[in-house]
Amino acid sequence: MSKDTSINIGLCGFGTVGQGVWKHLEQNRAELAARLGAPLRIAAIAVRDPQRKRAVKLPPKLLREDPLEIATAPDIPIVCELMGGTDLAHRVTLAALRAGKIVVSANKALICEHGAEIFATARKHGGHFFFEASVAGGIPIIKALREGLVANRFPQIYGILNGTCNYILTQMEERDAPYAEILSEAKAMGYAEADESLDVGGWDAAHKAAVLAWLAHGLWVPPSRMIVEGIERVTPADFKNAATLGYSIKLLAIITRDFASNEVSVKVHPALLPDHDVIASVNGVYNAISVTGDVVGTTLYIGKGAGQDATASAVISDIADAVALLRSGKCVHLNSEVAPLPAEQASAGKSGEGSVAASAVTLAPLERIHGRYYLRLTVRDEPGVLAHIASIMAQHAVSIASVLQTPSEDPEMASLVLTTHDANERAMRDTLHELSRLKVVNGAPLLLRICEFNT
Amino acid sequence: MSKDTSINIGLCGFGTVGQGVWKHLEQNRAELAARLGAPLRIAAIAVRDPQRKRAVKLPPKLLREDPLEIATAPDIPIVCELMGGTDLAHRVTLAALRAGKIVVSANKALICEHGAEIFATARKHGGHFFFEASVAGGIPIIKALREGLVANRFPQIYGILNGTCNYILTQMEERDAPYAEILSEAKAMGYAEADESLDVGGWDAAHKAAVLAWLAHGLWVPPSRMIVEGIERVTPADFKNAATLGYSIKLLAIITRDFASNEVSVKVHPALLPDHDVIASVNGVYNAISVTGDVVGTTLYIGKGAGQDATASAVISDIADAVALLRSGKCVHLNSEVAPLPAEQASAGKSGEGSVAASAVTLAPLERIHGRYYLRLTVRDEPGVLAHIASIMAQHAVSIASVLQTPSEDPEMASLVLTTHDANERAMRDTLHELSRLKVVNGAPLLLRICEFNT
Ligand SMILES: NC(=O)c1ccc[n+]([C@@H]2O[C@H](COP(=O)([O-])OP(=O)(O)OC[C@H]3O[C@@H](n4cnc5c(N)ncnc54)[C@H](OP(=O)(O)O)[C@@H]3O)[C@@H](O)[C@H]2O)c1
Numbered sequence: 032m033s034k035d036t037s038i039n040i041g042l043c044g045f046g047t048v049g050q051g052v053w054k055h056l057e058q059n060r061a062e063l064a065a066r067l068g069a070p071l072r073i074a075a076i077a078v079r080d081p082q083r084k085r086a087v088k089l090p091p092k093l094l095r096e097d098p099l100e101i102a103t104a105p106d107i108p109i110v111c112e113l114m115g116g117t118d119l120a121h122r123v124t125l126a127a128l129r130a131g132k133i134v135v136s137a138n139k140a141l142i143c144e145h146g147a148e149i150f151a152t153a154r155k156h157g158g159h160f161f162f163e164a165s166v167a168g169g170i171p172i173i174k175a176l177r178e179g180l181v182a183n184r185f186p187q188i189y190g191i192l193n194g195t196c197n198y199i200l201t202q203m204e205e206r207d208a209p210y211a212e213i214l215s216e217a218k219a220m221g222y223a224e225a226d227e228s229l230d231v232g233g234w235d236a237a238h239k240a241a242v243l244a245w246l247a248h249g250l251w252v253p254p255s256r257m258i259v260e261g262i263e264r265v266t267p268a269d270f271k272n273a274a275t276l277g278y279s280i281k282l283l284a285i286i287t288r289d290f291a292s293n294e295v296s297v298k299v300h301p302a303l304l305p306d307h308d309v310i311a312s313v314n315g316v317y318n319a320i321s322v323t324g325d326v327v328g329t330t331l332y333i334g335k336g337a338g339q340d341a342t343a344s345a346v347i348s349d350i351a352d353a354v355a356l357l358r359s360g361k362c363v364h365l366n367s368e369v370a371p372l373p374a375e376q377a378s379a380g381k382s383g384e385g386s387v388a389a390s391a392v393t394l395a396p397l398e399r400i401h402g403r404y405y406l407r408l409t410v411r412d413e414p415g416v417l418a419h420i421a422s423i424m425a426q427h428a429v430s431i432a433s434v435l436q437t438p439s440e441d442p443e444m445a446s447l448v449l450t451t452h453d454a455n456e457r458a459m460r461d462t463l464h465e466l467s468r469l470k471v472v473n474g475a476p477l478l479l480r481i482c483e484f485n486t
Numbered sequence: 487m488s489k490d491t492s493i494n495i496g497l498c499g500f501g502t503v504g505q506g507v508w509k510h511l512e513q514n515r516a517e518l519a520a521r522l523g524a525p526l527r528i529a530a531i532a533v534r535d536p537q538r539k540r541a542v543k544l545p546p547k548l549l550r551e552d553p554l555e556i557a558t559a560p561d562i563p564i565v566c567e568l569m570g571g572t573d574l575a576h577r578v579t580l581a582a583l584r585a586g587k588i589v590v591s592a593n594k595a596l597i598c599e600h601g602a603e604i605f606a607t608a609r610k611h612g613g614h615f616f617f618e619a620s621v622a623g624g625i626p627i628i629k630a631l632r633e634g635l636v637a638n639r640f641p642q643i644y645g646i647l648n649g650t651c652n653y654i655l656t657q658m659e660e661r662d663a664p665y666a667e668i669l670s671e672a673k674a675m676g677y678a679e680a681d682e683s684l685d686v687g688g689w690d691a692a693h694k695a696a697v698l699a700w701l702a703h704g705l706w707v708p709p710s711r712m713i714v715e716g717i718e719r720v721t722p723a724d725f726k727n728a729a730t731l732g733y734s735i736k737l738l739a740i741i742t743r744d745f746a747s748n749e750v751s752v753k754v755h756p757a758l759l760p761d762h763d764v765i766a767s768v769n770g771v772y773n774a775i776s777v778t779g780d781v782v783g784t785t786l787y788i789g790k791g792a793g794q795d796a797t798a799s800a801v802i803s804d805i806a807d808a809v810a811l812l813r814s815g816k817c818v819h820l821n822s823e824v825a826p827l828p829a830e831q832a833s834a835g836k837s838g839e840g841s842v843a844a845s846a847v848t849l850a851p852l853e854r855i856h857g858r859y860y861l862r863l864t865v866r867d868e869p870g871v872l873a874h875i876a877s878i879m880a881q882h883a884v885s886i887a888s889v890l891q892t893p894s895e896d897p898e899m900a901s902l903v904l905t906t907h908d909a910n911e912r913a914m915r916d917t918l919h920e921l922s923r924l925k926v927v928n929g930a931p932l933l934l935r936i937c938e939f940n941t
């Protein structure tokens with residue numbers, strides 16, 4: 032590459048994130064060129080609807096009708112996939128990687144669904160896939176895990192990975208307001224999507240957890256094999272009960288690995304987090320990730336988890352790494368000079384692969400996933416009910432730690448909040464199944480998990 | 487480099503950090519080889535006293551008498567300088583860089599004193615200088631600033647950079663105990679050095695602040711041109727007063743840049759931090775750094791700031807980056823293919839240089855460094871004293887925000903705690919100078935700074 036040639040970048044997608052990348056590449060043009068040793072040029076942009084009004088005007092001469100055109104254009108070595116979705120984005124990503132390009136992506140849903148294929152394609156064709164923006168917005172957590180903490184194995188990673196849920200839970204807690212009210216407000220203010228289900232159901236956090244679990248343990252865990260529970264059924268009363276017990280409620284993603292059994296578990300669910308845990312005080316649209324490494328101990332990362340600017344910051348850091356890679360002349364067929372690693376294995380650096388030999392790692396069965404639980408039931412307010420419930424729990428070896436009974440709106444009913452000692456997921460599931468079939472129990476019980484991390 | 491050759495590493499120094507690096511490279515040997523695509527081998531070790539008893543036994547055949555031998559050995563491309571000091575360490579570092587090697591360093595004192603020369607030497611001879619372990623132990627803050635947040639300019643960086651001071655302050659606060667008592671305890675437990683002055687005087691944090699300021703702003707600021715104040719004069723009473731006002735006390739390093747005037751300021755001093763600031767609750771030997779970027783907003787990093795294992799984690803991450811660089815065949819004369827940057831400028835990536843064109847940046851004069859202040863004076867308990875003090879402050883345009891008067895041990899004296907509205911350093915210095923000369927003021931007044939960051 033000659034020293035005065037700028038480096039061409041293609042943007043597939045020019046929505047929230049794409050326009051943010053454009054804006055900041057423009058604003059910091061000279062400084063970035065100095066830092067990277069080469070000027071950057073956005074050479075082509077693809078959108079669905081060229082007529083759409085945008086905050087940043089789309090320069091007509093850059094417009095390409097088809098993002099696949101950008102993916103395959105020989106003069107565009109860096110392709111940013113900022114469309115979202117798992118169909119066209121999938122085809123664009125694979126096409127660019129097959130052309131030996133560097134793909135920069137913010138698309139956690141795509142990575143979660145097709146990660147194994149994407150990285151295999153990159154490896155095969157000498158392409159590279161960078162994805163800092165896919166998890167935790169502007170927090171450089173991907174780089175921290177794969178480079179900064181490369182000396183470590185990771186027994187525990189947990190945190191807040193979805194800003195929408197954290198915003199809703201924070202508002203519910205602060206204003207003692209019901210979920211539905213806060214949700215519709217959040218939609219009106221643009222903090223939640225029109226279709227909120229991906230966020231509030233925990234699926235977006237699950238996609239991100241899949242990316243982190245793969246980085247840390249070399250294993251692709253589809254959400255269907257995680258425990259994934261959303262925030263829809265959390266009520267203001269749960270916040271009050273939690274506060275009484277000394278906890279806050281957060282939607283957490285939790286990735287643990289037991290290095291003795293070599294079992295990994297990935298969970299996303301609302302959790303009672305003790306007030307002394309720093310993450311319990313991370314509010315609003317912020318994300319936070321606690322990473323425990325066997326060498327470094329626990330490190331904690333906090334920052335905005337989404338939004339145009341924070342996400343653009345992450346995309347641009349990947350572009351910078353892509354430029355460094357291009358300038359080192361190592362883009363195409365990076366791995367041709369070294370022995371290829373087995374597909375499940377990983378190599379560090381930014382070669383677009385994971386970071387840990389994962390051959391022997393398996394998913395932990397429900398029996399070996401355990402913790403303490405918070406259980407809220409609406410029950411008939413009559414003698415013997417608590418005894419009955421307690422005996423069912425005892426049959427499943429679930430031992431009760433505390434009981435809180437409060438009146439319900441219906442005078443014939445009472446709200447019963449139980450916390451348990453350590454129990455396993457299988458036992459809790461069986462218990463829950465049996466409890467929910469009791470005539471004295473009204474509606475489905477709510478199960479939350481109590482998370483006291485050793486950090 | 488052939489694919490099955492291991493990569494030789496030399497350790498100059500085999501003390502706390504050196505032995506940690508050895509231990510973890512040993513323990514994770516296979517996994518690291520898989521991650522890095524090449525096995526690592528510690529090929530040589532230099533110490534001062536080969537007979538010394540160590541937790542990790544020094545393999546005799548690896549011993550070299552002189553660290554300079556390792557620095558110049560042609561078969562050792564990666565040299566870890568883990569001796570400390572700024573004399574021999576300086577010579578070893580320069581010799582290795584002149585040989586085009588990659589030097590990995592944990593030595594913030596050296597970088598602070600000789601950084602400009604070190605990076606110029608690296609540039610000139612195609613060597614590289616990596617220094618993740620020099621600031622904030624295992625927290626990958628160097629990588630975050632120079633790579634993960636490369637899209638950003640940094641109006642504000644602040645945090646706790648010295649674990650010893652944070653341990654002492656935390657203990658003083660929690661146990662209502664005087665400085666001297668906690669210090670001697672900390673020495674006995676190995677949390678403070680026999681000669682504590684570098685830590686408690688703020689100098690170690692100043693060295694680290696210099697490294698961060700250079701990374702963020704491309705400017706070498708020697709501690710003599712910073713505001714540096716230590717924790718020695720903070721008393722249990724100050725913690726009580728601070729608590730009354732809603733603050734905790736932390737030794738902070740604060741690096742600010744005003745992009746309008748292009749002025750940078752670097753300060754290290756005990757600060758009153760409001761309880762709602764997450765960093766106010768970072769206790770014990772932990773470090774924490776808040777980084778505000780113009781694109782990403784504020785991100786926060788917390789982790790162990792020192793210690794054998796956390797520091798080794800950082801050294802090993804630099805070794806991993808060094809290996810990636812070597813494997814890309816780009817070690818020697820990396821910059822020969824691109825136009826050289828002016829010495830004050832910087833290029834990103836791991837090319838051993840800073841990250842920002844800094845040509846126009848200057849240090850802010852005291853008049854433009856400002857904030858709120860906490861002032862504690864021991865004064866004669868007699869009429870007119872407060873009026874006198876207030877009038878002196880008013881003459882310097884320092885406006886009082888609150889006054890707290892408490893009895894002193896000496897019945898003729900009173901302790902006077904004043905907080906100010908926004909004032910500048912020059913005005914405060916002049917005020918302090920004048921106040922300390924008053925007959926009614928006993929001993930030197932204590933000045934602390936109140937830090938309410940907009941994050
Ligand atoms: N927004 C965030 O804060 C955030 C944070 C982290 C990650 N992400 C991820 O970043 C990606 C983009 O998110 P976003 O919020 O920027 O989405 P967005 O605002 O909806 O923008 C999507 C862009 O892709 C274009 N596009 C969609 N389908 C297309 C097609 N068939 N052909 C050509 N162009 C097409 C759209 O074109 P039109 O403009 O013509 O409709 C639009 O410009 C997603 O993967 C998302 O998960 C977003």
Ligand SMILES: NC(=O)c1ccc[n+]([C@@H]2O[C@H](COP(=O)([O-])OP(=O)(O)OC[C@H]3O[C@@H](n4cnc5c(N)ncnc54)[C@H](OP(=O)(O)O)[C@@H]3O)[C@@H](O)[C@H]2O)c1
Binds near residue numbers: 571592793
């Ligand atoms: N300790 C930490 O937690 C920490 C954290 C961050 C950064 N650092 C930095 O890391 C560096 C090393 O710190 P450390 O705590 O590991 O120091 P240390 O325990 O005192 O070890 C220093 C090592 O260097 C060797 N050495 C000293 N002078 C020498 C000479 N003239 N020739 C050959 N070898 C010599 C010593 O040899 P002998 O063993 O024979 O005395 C010893 O092995 C320092 O720059 C420090 O600031 C330390």
